[in-house]
Amino acid sequence: MRDVVIAGGGPVGLFLATELALGGCSVLALERDEEVTSPYKALPLGLRGLSAGSAEMFYSRGLLEAVIDASGADAKRVGAAPDAIEAPTPRDVSHFAGMSLDAADIDVSAFPFRLPSPAMEGFMTSLEAVSKVLAERAIALGVDIVRGAPVTAVTQDDQSVAVTAAGQEYRARYLVGCDGGRSTVRGLARFDFVGTDPLFTGYVARVTFADPQQLPLGFNLTPNGMYLRTPFEGHLGMMDFDGGRFDRSRPLTREHLQEVLRRITDTDLTLTDVHLASSFTDRAMQVTTYRKGRVLLAGDAAHIQSPLGGQGLNLGIGDAANLGWKLAATVHGTAPEGLLDTYTSERHPVGAAILDWSRAQVATMKPGPNAPALRQLVHELLSTPDGTTLAYRKTTGLFDRYDLGSAQPLVGSTAPDFHFEDGPRLGDLLRQGRGVVLDFTGDHALQCAARSWQGRIQYATGTAHNDLGFNALLVRPDGVVAWADDQDLDLKAFRQAATRWFGSPQN
Known part of the structure; x- marks a missing residue:
């Protein structure tokens, strides 16, 4: 019996497979299509945009350069100089309803926790390029991929899930449907799928x-x-x-x-x-929960919307990054109670916000006698610094914030790519898929406390090029800040955060 079966061998399913394998899980991916390549996945029909947030995830797993190389000459991005301290001004911002916006209007002061990173900007790629890189990494990590195997039946009990594909039954502790907008897994597992009908x-x-x-x-x-x-x-x-x-x-x-x-x-x-x-x-639909028992959904299987703004692939990569380490910890029995349920509570609001962003664009584009006036007004509003900054925040994928119950504004957000002097970047430390403690003060008591989660959390200390005023941070495997200390070092708060996300300490 496998730990996890994934239905769907596209970018979302393969990214999740690599995350689970990195977490020590045995993984089987079942892909409907027999062929790896397809003219609908290659350029130009397979053209997709990876947001800065997705680029950051690939960077934190050591895959960014491979994806850029596979994407060819059309992968254009701006990274940080190796010794840069200040983040460069953004060079790109997505359109809204086909109306171009000027990146020069972005108010960078609205993002005080932005630091230089090799990922920095998004870039254009293709489904074929991303899938190729992820398939190679998944296979290298021990993931089995079976092609020409569409899922036809799903049953589950308290202990496992049985999945039938191409006439063969596979059993696993969990099943994740990453099988697209017309997800078979979603239907077979009877997820409620609600939303709005299309206009175009x-x-x-x-x-x-x-x-x-x-x-x-x-x-x-x-x-x-x-x-x-x-x-x-x-x-x-x-x-x-x-x-x-x-x-x-x-x-x-x-x-x-x-x-x-x-x-x-x-x-x-x-x-x-x-x-x-x-x-x-532009049908905009979302499941009411991303989990039913031992069956979970990610990517287009969990939510669909129009491709305006290129959010679909990026939203799915975010789902996989959020789910992978949580499901791996659950499989291995190290997860604290309720950890897997935070997948829905964190990702469902993000998906709902993207659906609304898509609906707003469609409503602005809809023809009619009042349409030109509405478009003109929206364009004028979005072309202001506040409006362009809002569009950048909504589309770049770097500034989503999960509600983790902390008033500290960085907690729940993507961690800046802190860079130790004469040492690694945070992105380098995240490559193993574990949590990271960044200690800029060299506090011995914090180091001792972090050892209680050895194997789940790694500890790194040193002086940063720019610590943004923080003493120390705890970063989850998905790059999200779980605890941040910018005053007197609070070891009790650190232990509470570590226990909440990584389970009970070893001693």
């Missing part, structure tokens, strides 16, 4: 234009919808506000795509050929 049918295609010069690059809002043309030859995206009626209802013919394109653009543009095409909607 979206299309992404690789086509040949007879007269491409009629379409400017970038996002283009029109009175009838929106279209997107990227530098990739023939790459086209469209959003047709038809209430989502067409999605998956009929074949995506050249004639249909051309009719939609002409209506949205109000041109007579001709498509001479359609090489690849798929459709989607």
Whole structure:
């Protein structure tokens, strides 16, 4: 019997598999598709944006450079100089409803805990590139991946879960569904999936234009919808506000795509050929809980929304990072009571906020007589320093904050990448998937206290290039600050935080 079976071998499932394997779990990933590669995962249709938060997670696991290399020339980012003390000004901020925002308007003083990091900026990649890197790492860590094995049955009891795929039954202590927006696991385990109906049918295609010069690059809002043309030859995206009626209802013919394109653009543009095409909607749905007994969900299996702003993949990576170490500790019996339930309590609000961000964009884009006035007002508001800073906060993935019951503003947030003088960065220390105590004072009593969680927490001390005024911090394996001391060192508070997240001390 395995510790964990994961349904789904895409980026979210594979990232979770590596986290669990890093935590010493035996893991089996069941993937529906037989082939590793697909034209829908490769560029241009597989184009995705990794946020700075996701880049930070890959960096903290030693995978960032591999993902950048696999992503090719289109992976553009700005990292920190090795000896930098101040974080550079952000160079990029996502659009809102197709309206570009200027990164120069970001108020960096709103992020006082920002430090230089090799990850710093997000970058463009593809599903194929991310999956390739993660599959190689998962296999190296001992994860078994079975392809051509769609899940068809799930049953669970108090001790285990039975999963049937491709006619074979697999048994594990836990099952995690990472099998996408039309998740079979979600349906078989009877999760409640609630939300809002779609307003548009979206299309992404690789086509040949007879007269491409009629379409400017970038996002283009029109009175009838929106279209997107990227530098990739023939790459086209469209959003047709038809209430989502067409999605998956009929074949995506050249004639249909051309009719939609002409209506949205109000041109007579001709498509001479359609090489690849798929459709989607802005249906925004989320399960009411991410766990039912021994079955859990992550990524699109737990929540779906429109791809506006490129949040889907990043939200799923965040789910996997949050869940992996908690589930591993639960499997090994070292988890404190209720640890696994914090997966839902922490990630569900983050997912709900992203769904609302997506809904707000769709509402701003929806055609109608009042649409131009609304778009103009929203654009003017978001183009202010406060508005642009809000958009950056919402989309960069670095500034989500879990409510961990502390008034200290850094607790519950992603830890800055503290850098010891003549020593490692925090990102280097997190590579083993364990908690980290950062002690900038060399306090012997704190070192002794940290030893009580040896094997679950590693202790590091030294002088930092910039300690931001902190004496010491406890950082969870997912890079979230669990305790921060910026006054007199409080060992009692440290022990309480360590016990809350890592279980009882050894002595």
